[in-house]
Amino acid sequence: MNSSDELLAVRAAELYYDEGRTQDEIGAALHITRWKVGRLLAQARAAGIVRIEIVHPRARRVLAEQAVKKRFGLKDIVVASSAGVSSPEELQRRVAQAAADYLTALRPAPQTLGVSWGRTLHDVAACLPRGWAHGVGVVQINGGLSLTKYGDTASATALVMAQKAAGSAHVLPIPAILEHTATKRSIERDRAIAGVLDRAAHAEAYLFSAGVAGADSALVHSGYLTPSDVETLVCKGAVGDVVGRFIGADGAPVDSELDSRTVGLSLERLKASETAIAVVAGEGKHEVARALVTNSLCTVLITDDQTAAALLDDPVAVTAAAFTEEAS
Amino acid sequence: MNSSDELLAVRAAELYYDEGRTQDEIGAALHITRWKVGRLLAQARAAGIVRIEIVHPRARRVLAEQAVKKRFGLKDIVVASSAGVSSPEELQRRVAQAAADYLTALRPAPQTLGVSWGRTLHDVAACLPRGWAHGVGVVQINGGLSLTKYGDTASATALVMAQKAAGSAHVLPIPAILEHTATKRSIERDRAIAGVLDRAAHAEAYLFSAGVAGADSALVHSGYLTPSDVETLVCKGAVGDVVGRFIGADGAPVDSELDSRTVGLSLERLKASETAIAVVAGEGKHEVARALVTNSLCTVLITDDQTAAALLDDPVAVTAAAFTEEAS
DNA sequence: AAGACGAGTGCGCAGATGAGCGGATGCCCG
DNA sequence: CGGGCATCCGCTCATCTGCGCACTCGTCTT
Numbered sequence: 001m002n003s004s005d006e007l008l009a010v011r012a013a014e015l016y017y018d019e020g021r022t023q024d025e026i027g028a029a030l031h032i033t034r035w036k037v038g039r040l041l042a043q044a045r046a047a048g049i050v051r052i053e054i055v056h057p058r059a060r061r062v063l064a065e066q067a068v069k070k071r072f073g074l075k076d077i078v079v080a081s082s083a084g085v086s087s088p089e090e091l092q093r094r095v096a097q098a099a100a101d102y103l104t105a106l107r108p109a110p111q112t113l114g115v116s117w118g119r120t121l122h123d124v125a126a127c128l129p130r131g132w133a134h135g136v137g138v139v140q141i142n143g144g145l146s147l148t149k150y151g152d153t154a155s156a157t158a159l160v161m162a163q164k165a166a167g168s169a170h171v172l173p174i175p176a177i178l179e180h181t182a183t184k185r186s187i188e189r190d191r192a193i194a195g196v197l198d199r200a201a202h203a204e205a206y207l208f209s210a211g212v213a214g215a216d217s218a219l220v221h222s223g224y225l226t227p228s229d230v231e232t233l234v235c236k237g238a239v240g241d242v243v244g245r246f247i248g249a250d251g252a253p254v255d256s257e258l259d260s261r262t263v264g265l266s267l268e269r270l271k272a273s274e275t276a277i278a279v280v281a282g283e284g285k286h287e288v289a290r291a292l293v294t295n296s297l298c299t300v301l302i303t304d305d306q307t308a309a310a311l312l313d314d315p316v317a318v319t320a321a322a323f324t325e326e327a328s
Numbered sequence: 329m330n331s332s333d334e335l336l337a338v339r340a341a342e343l344y345y346d347e348g349r350t351q352d353e354i355g356a357a358l359h360i361t362r363w364k365v366g367r368l369l370a371q372a373r374a375a376g377i378v379r380i381e382i383v384h385p386r387a388r389r390v391l392a393e394q395a396v397k398k399r400f401g402l403k404d405i406v407v408a409s410s411a412g413v414s415s416p417e418e419l420q421r422r423v424a425q426a427a428a429d430y431l432t433a434l435r436p437a438p439q440t441l442g443v444s445w446g447r448t449l450h451d452v453a454a455c456l457p458r459g460w461a462h463g464v465g466v467v468q469i470n471g472g473l474s475l476t477k478y479g480d481t482a483s484a485t486a487l488v489m490a491q492k493a494a495g496s497a498h499v500l501p502i503p504a505i506l507e508h509t510a511t512k513r514s515i516e517r518d519r520a521i522a523g524v525l526d527r528a529a530h531a532e533a534y535l536f537s538a539g540v541a542g543a544d545s546a547l548v549h550s551g552y553l554t555p556s557d558v559e560t561l562v563c564k565g566a567v568g569d570v571v572g573r574f575i576g577a578d579g580a581p582v583d584s585e586l587d588s589r590t591v592g593l594s595l596e597r598l599k600a601s602e603t604a605i606a607v608v609a610g611e612g613k614h615e616v617a618r619a620l621v622t623n624s625l626c627t628v629l630i631t632d633d634q635t636a637a638a639l640l641d642d643p644v645a646v647t648a649a650a651f652t653e654e655a656s
Numbered sequence: 657a658a659g660a661c662g663a664g665t666g667c668g669c670a671g672a673t674g675a676g677c678g679g680a681t682g683c684c685c686g
Numbered sequence: 687c688g689g690g691c692a693t694c695c696g697c698t699c700a701t702c703t704g705c706g707c708a709c710t711c712g713t714c715t716t
Contacts, residue, residue, distance in 0.1 A: 010384045017380045018390040022702065035666060038703065044382075051381045052345045054372075056338045062346040350672060363696065366673065 072293040095281035096123030114141040114203035117154035133165035142264025205275035213238040240288030251295025286310040337368040400621040423609035424451030442469040442531035445482035461493035470592025533603035541566040568616030579623025614638035
């Protein structure tokens, strides 16, 4: 666009959007035809001079949704807007709300829903309205008995979700990770546990979150891993954990021994699911989110617009930039 | 607005502004009539859910302009947008650019223009395009020979402005403030000086800025006042300086003795002028700006949107809020 | 040098949109 | 219980706006 046209476009945009004048009036004021005014306004919008933003806790980013959905071949997607958020917690809550809205509107409603646990899913459960579904069976898909905290927040998530839908909960009151593979095997053979695990494996839909691979991972907080354990995993390429399993950028477990001690749904089952809803929000989770969508670990992604933007930033370009930086 | 209507409005706004669907289509999608969609969109804009912002260095805030102009009975006004600025310097520059644009477009073009000096006016002079006027006489209206810096930046402002208009400059190469009233009087009697001062008093229009009353005042930098002098002035109620004179919230000099030692145009002459253009920008200048507009020291105000917003915030309301805070 | 080409411009028209209006609905108070 | 009142809703109509098309003008190519 021409420089003098740009100034005209700015002036026209002011008169049109701020003052609410018609394009005809603006044309008369600026001594140009109304068609030119229309074109200037269109150019101004295309050039980003006129920015239209929807500022609301429930606002979604439709454009980003379409782009991410298409790019990674997702079945469905929700990108919550971060416009106007003042804290990471608020962003988390917005995404949780978006996930709750999505679940509530999900049709056909699943008969059984497999859920993992964590801070994010706890929020989702809290955001669900009473009667969000009718008689759904909520199955916990990975262990989560906390070793450090009083009470079982992991099971609580499934319980709350079932309760609000007047449905039934099937919990896994066992540790997420066991010390020995043998112990894990014997626990899995327990009739009650096996029943829940079987139900989990046959759930129609899954709802899960992802954790960062870092010292503040939920698995560290719960006492299954030490910060140094996680550090080792990061060295092996871990970008985060999904249903208790630490994965790398390739979407596969980074430590097969650790993985064999982890109780719960396998990543293969998740990959094979028709409806695997991942809820991932926050600055630190961009890499896990990428691992999820690039390796088909989810069919539905619910996230924030910053994560979406990070996903759309070509990783090749990022690598090239890093390379340039190294070279200089 | 109803809560469920609000959600509908957000959804409608997304479809309308992000996806570019028609109101009819949106109505079909949301199972409401297109008239309802139109009303929801209007409500969303009114409620600030949909925020339309013009992001451009030359953008103005037309609504704020109208409000401030009406509230304080100004002849004209320019409010520059601060959308997208990253530093106070950038904001200063935008306002300076706006002032330059205003001067260039000013009709009828003044034959003689009285100007003060300072950081802001220096920027304005720099922003003026070559040929912004034809043969205008630019008169410096207050002293400004720097005691500390090499060269005379004060006169430079008038010179640059005259040069760019192929006009003549009339400078005042004398101190802004003198030590004794007697010295000031005798300087004023000097034939050359008196001629410039007379020309200044009869200028058709004035362009001036305002300084904050603080340690970084231009008058401190230039060596006329010490930081403690300014502190004393602040204690006496000074909110800033205009053409070298420190004024209070009432628009009158706070220290008559100091004022009598200050060379240059009187505030009375400024008040009586048909065209007195004040250029005031920046976080710290809200109070001076208020003093200017509430006491008719300018007929035209050129400022930034944050200052404009501060002017529109009712001082009574502010006082009441402070009172409430104290009481609680 | 002449014609092809593309960018920019003005215009007609169909579709989209906003203002105003009468009727329906729901609520409050007598 | 019923009338008055306010709000909301759907509609008509006039206006506004985006799209496609023909035209002009300057530039580049042959």
